[in-house]
Amino acid sequence: MITKLRLAIRNDLEAAAEARVFGSGWLSGVLALVLGGSALLLLLAHQYPAWFSVEDLEAVHASPYYMLGVQALALAAFALACVNLVLRRNKILGFSAVAFVLMTTTLGAIGAQTIPGEGINFGVDWFILNLLLKGLLFVPLEKLFSGDKPQPLFRYEWREDLLYFLISSLLIQIMAFISLAPTMAILKHAALWQSLRDAVAAQPYIVQFVELMLIADFMQYGFHRLFHQVPFLWRFHAVHHSAQAMDWMAGSRMHLFEILLLRGVTIIPLYALGFDQSALYGYIFFVYLVSAYVHANLRFKDEGISLFFVTPRFHHWHHGIEKEAIDVNFAVHFPWIDRLFGTYYLPKGQWPSGYGIGGHPVPKGWWAQFIYPLQREKKPVPEPAE
Numbered sequence: 001m002i003t004k005l006r007l008a009i010r011n012d013l014e015a016a017a018e019a020r021v022f023g024s025g026w027l028s029g030v031l032a033l034v035l036g037g038s039a040l041l042l043l044l045a046h047q048y049p050a051w052f053s054v055e056d057l058e059a060v061h062a063s064p065y066y067m068l069g070v071q072a073l074a075l076a077a078f079a080l081a082c083v084n085l086v087l088r089r090n091k092i093l094g095f096s097a098v099a100f101v102l103m104t105t106t107l108g109a110i111g112a113q114t115i116p117g118e119g120i121n122f123g124v125d126w127f128i129l130n131l132l133l134k135g136l137l138f139v140p141l142e143k144l145f146s147g148d149k150p151q152p153l154f155r156y157e158w159r160e161d162l163l164y165f166l167i168s169s170l171l172i173q174i175m176a177f178i179s180l181a182p183t184m185a186i187l188k189h190a191a192l193w194q195s196l197r198d199a200v201a202a203q204p205y206i207v208q209f210v211e212l213m214l215i216a217d218f219m220q221y222g223f224h225r226l227f228h229q230v231p232f233l234w235r236f237h238a239v240h241h242s243a244q245a246m247d248w249m250a251g252s253r254m255h256l257f258e259i260l261l262l263r264g265v266t267i268i269p270l271y272a273l274g275f276d277q278s279a280l281y282g283y284i285f286f287v288y289l290v291s292a293y294v295h296a297n298l299r300f301k302d303e304g305i306s307l308f309f310v311t312p313r314f315h316h317w318h319h320g321i322e323k324e325a326i327d328v329n330f331a332v333h334f335p336w337i338d339r340l341f342g343t344y345y346l347p348k349g350q351w352p353s354g355y356g357i358g359g360h361p362v363p364k365g366w367w368a369q370f371i372y373p374l375q376r377e378k379k380p381v382p383e384p385a386e
């Protein structure tokens, strides 16, 4: 029953282009489903914070506007679902959205119940805010700037990447905790270089921000390259490169181990050098947007700017299926770092013809990809001796 329902929803989401035109009820159905689902999950996070809410969002939950926002989402979802039900013959999206709205209002009426629980929670609220924020920003941008390669929102393997997006959002707390552990151990000795830390924090905000970008990108370049060149590490990073369609969500496809290792190492100097907290958090938010931006299907003319700053085309070549695209363009902010180390590749005005790894060795599905690097590599069968 659930499987049938899921399949029916998926089929309508992935409907052919002519069944998705404006006025077909498709857009209202998709929006109703996203907003209705968001309202339900945000309500759950609010009522059962011990399970579903990230502590850092406590202030958001305390605001009187939180529930108002949830109600507004549910109301908008209901209105859009009505539009879908009127316009579209296949009413699965509209009905599912109405079901979400009904669940939200029923649960909301039952009221808050506190569940005792402490320690690590799942960031359901973070997932929804993350999805709404990035989606609102990048979906319209991709519609406007996809050039001659427009791509449906529900493109090849969108469910896989959404699952990556969901799992890393849910695990945000535990991931942050683990990846900050080495930094915290080092910060215990920070008194030894306190005068340097004070000098760093005293600089103007913008100077600190640029320094953060430089330090992080040099660190990131080195480790990213290591992930490409050490076979054991490559098997983890290959998961990220297995994406065959690129958009704002494709960058979330990343093995948990890689996230932990890469983050755990690159943030050490950022914290240890004592940058002002507002500059550091500002930079972390910036990187959060950059990771979606460099993977996004944004095909604007980047001739001048791509000399100084990484553009989507630059990182798309990092993912390109072409021979020339292997082990190039490791930087995430400054392409000239790749020039410096001889790994720069950006043919004028061109885009890769496809994405992924030649032969597509990485299996499909989140779990299969999770255990893929841990499995022993299949040895090629030796040729029988003559």
Ligand SMILES: [Zn+2]
Pocket: 224, 228, 237, 241, 318
């Ligand atoms: Zn890579």
Ligand SMILES: [Zn+2]
Pocket: 240, 251, 295, 315, 319
């Ligand atoms: Zn990437």
